[in-house]
Amino acid sequence: MIPEFANKVLIWFDQHGRKDLPWQQHPTPYRVWVSEIMLQQTQVATVIPYYGRFMQRFPDVLTLADAPQDDVLKLWEGLGYYSRARNLHKTAQRVRDEYACVFPTDRADMETLSGIGRSTAAAILSLSHGQAHAILDGNVKRVLARYHAVAGWSGEPRTLKQLWEHAEHHLPTQRNADYTQAMMDMGATLCTRSKPLCLLCPLQDGCKAFQQGKPQDYPGKRPKKDLPEKTALALLLRNNDGELLLQHRPPTGIWGGLWSFPEFADETAMADWLAQHFAQTCIVAARLPTLTHTFSHYRLHLQPLQVDLDAHPARIMEGNGWLWYKADTHFTGGLSAAVRQFFQNIE
CATH class of the missing domain: 1.10.340.30 (Hypothetical protein; domain 2)
Incomplete structure (x- = not known):
């Protein structure tokens, strides 16, 4: 029955x-x-x-x-x-x-x-x-x-x-x-x-x-909760071949396991990192429009800074969680929303 x-x-x-x-x-x-x-x-x-x-x-x-x-x-x-x-x-x-x-x-x-x-x-x-x-x-x-x-x-x-x-x-x-x-x-x-x-x-x-x-x-609405606003810099480091440096993110957390741009709290931290890893002049070529991504527990405003290397990097940083990536090239890994949004904006 x-x-x-x-x-x-x-x-x-x-x-x-x-x-x-x-x-x-x-x-x-x-x-x-x-x-x-x-x-x-x-x-x-x-x-x-x-x-x-x-x-x-x-x-x-x-x-x-x-x-x-x-x-x-x-x-x-x-x-x-x-x-x-x-x-x-x-x-x-x-x-x-x-x-x-x-x-x-x-x-x-x-x-x-x-x-x-x-x-x-x-x-x-x-x-x-x-x-x-x-x-x-x-x-x-x-x-x-x-x-x-x-x-x-x-x-x-x-x-x-x-x-x-x-x-x-x-x-x-x-x-x-x-x-x-x-x-x-x-x-x-x-x-x-x-x-x-x-x-x-x-x-x-x-x-x-x-x-x-x-x-x-019905059902009742979820109580409104103001999302915290966070800001960060996304480093778009470009070499002479037009490739951008991507970092493999940790397996957990936002964009876990995906490839994304290196992120920094501010320009000082970014400059220190560049000086540590690249023994050559790095020129800030462009400040691109801010990318905003809303996650379940905060909203991220990501300011992309394009930095050009003035010499060929000879594959510096390649491997061990880093790679140089060029749009429309074959790549088996997953790209973060920030990377995909960036390349969509320049198409």
């Missing part, structure tokens, strides 16, 4: 749900896992081309685990939130080494893998194995918050606890994979953040937010 809520959702899904997404074809745990990680904080339309390229290069977990991290980050370039890519690589290696390339089928075990929380683990096992697990991604939170008129920001522990209780309560024991996909689809196509299509929703009769006439009041 399927509960009334779930039954309405499934009937709608059979008629209107999305069934042709690339990760729905042959939904193995590996394929579903990659899609779920990519879809975190990223829309389906953006993910689809990235997913296709990723699957072509890494068709299975072993290929991904054995690949250099630079290859993984290169294919992630432009998708943002690069910790997801690093976690994918790390998890692939754990699945290779600890599970003989077979993903665990227990949710608790799945949650121990990097980048996989309760909802993502549930989605992977539901969509690939049909296991009966409730999920609570952003789309599902919105559907349930409106249906039950759950006030408050969904990231607040008390509100989140209520939403999990509702998610578990409505969970069917049959057709769980379809139900999971249906709930995500409803949030993405009907119960949208702005201008929800309530009159087309199969749940409107029982939806408290619809009855109140104010569905857009």
Whole structure:
């Protein structure tokens, strides 16, 4: 017996749900896992081309685990939130080494893998194995918050606890994979953040937010928080071949594992570094427009300074986390947003 809520959702899904997404074809745990990680904080339309390229290069977990991290980050370039890519690589290696390339089928075990929380683990096992697990991604939170008129920001522990209780309560024991996909689809196509299509929703009769006439009041908005503003200098050191010096960033933190311009707190620090590494005159050739990047916990204003070497560097600094890079040349590593934005601006 399927509960009334779930039954309405499934009937709608059979008629209107999305069934042709690339990760729905042959939904193995590996394929579903990659899609779920990519879809975190990223829309389906953006993910689809990235997913296709990723699957072509890494068709299975072993290929991904054995690949250099630079290859993984290169294919992630432009998708943002690069910790997801690093976690994918790390998890692939754990699945290779600890599970003989077979993903665990227990949710608790799945949650121990990097980048996989309760909802993502549930989605992977539901969509690939049909296991009966409730999920609570952003789309599902919105559907349930409106249906039950759950006030408050969904990231607040008390509100989140209520939403999990509702998610578990409505969970069917049959057709769980379809139900999971249906709930995500409803949030993405009907119960949208702005201008929800309530009159087309199969749940409107029982939806408290619809009855109140104010569905857009749910879920509550995240409390506003002023982001700290930070400034830094980006050194665009150019040699006589027109190449720019790039630094391989540490594996964690902003743009972790990507190649970026060396950054300095101020011009004095930059000048000291140049004097230490280059025994020749370095001329500040141009001050370029500031690049602004907003991260989750601060906003960075990056002032690019182009500095030209007045003699050939003879490959000074090449290797050991440094390289000379020229636009449009073949490069397997991932480039930071600052580097990509710079080259886009000069095209």
